[in-house]
Amino acid sequence: MKRQVPLILTTAMAIVVFLSVVSYSLTELQVQAKIDRMRQFMTAVLMFMGVANLLRVHGNVISKKERNWMFSGWLLVIMFVYMIFGMAVGNKNLTYRWFYDAIIVPVNGTMYALVAFYLTSASYKAFRARTAEAAIMMVCAAWVMVSNVPVGDFLWPSTSALGGMAGIRDWIVSVPNSAVSRAIAVGIFLGGFASNLRIFLGLERRHLGAG
Amino acid sequence: MLEKLNNLDSRWMYLALVIVLIIPVIKPIGMPVSVNKDLTQRAYDTIGALPAGSIVMFDVAYSASTDTELTPMMMAIMEQMAKKGLKLLVAGQWESGLFFVKDKVAAKAKSFGWKYGVDWVNIGFKAGGISTFRAMATDFWKGAMGIDIDKTPFEQLPIMQRVKKLDENAISCIVIYESGSPGMETWITYFPKISLVKASVAAEIASSVRYIPTGQLKGLIPGMRGAAEYEKLVGKPGVSTQLMDAQSLSCLLIIGLIVLGNIAFFSSKKKAGHIGR
Numbered sequence: 347m348k349r350q351v352p353l354i355l356t357t358a359m360a361i362v363v364f365l366s367v368v369s370y371s372l373t374e375l376q377v378q379a380k381i382d383r384m385r386q387f388m389t390a391v392l393m394f395m396g397v398a399n400l401l402r403v404h405g406n407v408i409s410k411k412e413r414n415w416m417f418s419g420w421l422l423v424i425m426f427v428y429m430i431f432g433m434a435v436g437n438k439n440l441t442y443r444w445f446y447d448a449i450i451v452p453v454n455g456t457m458y459a460l461v462a463f464y465l466t467s468a469s470y471k472a473f474r475a476r477t478a479e480a481a482i483m484m485v486c487a488a489w490v491m492v493s494n495v496p497v498g499d500f501l502w503p504s505t506s507a508l509g510g511m512a513g514i515r516d517w518i519v520s521v522p523n524s525a526v527s528r529a530i531a532v533g534i535f536l537g538g539f540a541s542n543l544r545i546f547l548g549l550e551r552r553h554l555g556a557g
Numbered sequence: 558m559l560e561k562l563n564n565l566d567s568r569w570m571y572l573a574l575v576i577v578l579i580i581p582v583i584k585p586i587g588m589p590v591s592v593n594k595d596l597t598q599r600a601y602d603t604i605g606a607l608p609a610g611s612i613v614m615f616d617v618a619y620s621a622s623t624d625t626e627l628t629p630m631m632m633a634i635m636e637q638m639a640k641k642g643l644k645l646l647v648a649g650q651w652e653s654g655l656f657f658v659k660d661k662v663a664a665k666a667k668s669f670g671w672k673y674g675v676d677w678v679n680i681g682f683k684a685g686g687i688s689t690f691r692a693m694a695t696d697f698w699k700g701a702m703g704i705d706i707d708k709t710p711f712e713q714l715p716i717m718q719r720v721k722k723l724d725e726n727a728i729s730c731i732v733i734y735e736s737g738s739p740g741m742e743t744w745i746t747y748f749p750k751i752s753l754v755k756a757s758v759a760a761e762i763a764s765s766v767r768y769i770p771t772g773q774l775k776g777l778i779p780g781m782r783g784a785a786e787y788e789k790l791v792g793k794p795g796v797s798t799q800l801m802d803a804q805s806l807s808c809l810l811i812i813g814l815i816v817l818g819n820i821a822f823f824s825s826k827k828k829a830g831h832i833g834r
Contacts, residue, residue, distance in 0.1 A: 376695055378691065379691070379692055379694075379695040379696070381688075382685075382688040382689070382691045382692040382700075383688075383692050383699070383700070385685060385686075385688035386683075386684060386685030386688055386689050386692060386700075387685075389684045389685040389686060389688070389689075390684045390685070393608040393684070429754065437656065438707065439800075446657075450621060450653075451621040451624070452621075454620060454621035454622040455621055455622055455624060455625070456697065457622060458622035458623065462574065462807065463570075463571050463574060466570045466573075466574045466807075466810065466811055466814060467567040467571070468571050469811045469814045469815045469818065470565065470567075470570060470814040470815070470817065471567075471818060472818075473818060474816045474819055474822045475817060475822075476822075480560065484815065486814060488812050491808050491812070492809070492810075492812060493758065493780070493800065494780070494782050494810055495782060495804050495808045496588035496589060496590050496591075496801050496802070496805050497588060497589050497803040497809060498784075498807075499588075499589065499590075499806035499810065500588055500589075503591075504591050512591070512593070516593075516595060519762070519763060519766050520595075520766060520767075520769075520770070523763050523766070523767075524766060524767035525816055527763065527764050527767050528767055531767075537821060553656065
């Protein structure tokens, strides 16, 4: 029963959603729009589930005094203080916005900016032409990188033969890159479609706790 | 010497990067920026071709981490919109992004003398992901809960009288500022009739450019370089233009390190007699 009911619900909803898209009469009744509005509500409920789950996971870490448990405690304190404060004063409140603008924004930006340093180090230590394929990739990457900045135009202007560095970059990005990128996209779609079909047919039951 | 080169401390590279980033900011070189005809120019032309009074929707799908790349694009596009007399509707798939750009967009709109609710509106983040935008396609007001970012009812915002459905009749063009997922797939999949322009972080260009020849994207603004190109097109050089020299030098540094790293690699292999095996 514990598995059958969710399985029946999953299959029934899959049929309804499928028919709401392909059936003319159900499209006319705007069934899809009604389902979408239900999903909006469910997404909002999911927020509470996320909070409950964080509380459960980190609550366990704190109660068992596992390694670095104080960080879990800190996470919960920040989450609840900021959440309650936000609900109490609203997002127009200057203090509430200050916390975001003065902490999250610079920290977020700093984390992303650090990538440049790792990239610099990796370019020296990891980007090696060990094989012919690696050498081709390296040359293409370096070419695209330099042609994307003004110095590329300076070295080989786009007004000269073959459109300069930028012309060759455009070919690399538009032809071989696009072909591979599309092939990957089609592969991802087929994989997703197959796994959806398995859930639809009841063959995939891992989300119900079954093997 | 070879040994030293092979074991070069990363901290020297970090120092070199800091130097090449700081020097051009203090003393700009002023390298010229050419406009990419296939990407940025198309984006500019698409927005430029819209008749005055058309509503352009901004989808904010990024957070503070990519502020330097994407916010200048937003400001440059707003400049173009102000010149063309276009209206703006700000929405977004990323809650943190909308929260983040709220004041910046409001300040820019104020500088043009735009009146809130008449010339522009910010509807804020609406939970529910793709389903929410699909719900807006049938009934925008219901799908968007009928209120803007500050909980002002749509009834009090004259511009919203023109947006009863999220379709090509109400919204002439969507500009998505994207640094990840959810992003442009929402619009390509469910709203193919609305013109879509993508302002993207540089890291996503390779996976987005394939939508240009198919017409699914009407334009693509590639990273900070794209932002500098757009600033050039609207005739208002801004922060991206200033940072182009720093980006050029840092790219040259990385290329130099790749070459140096490979010289060290091949030299050590040759010394060990491994070459060709």
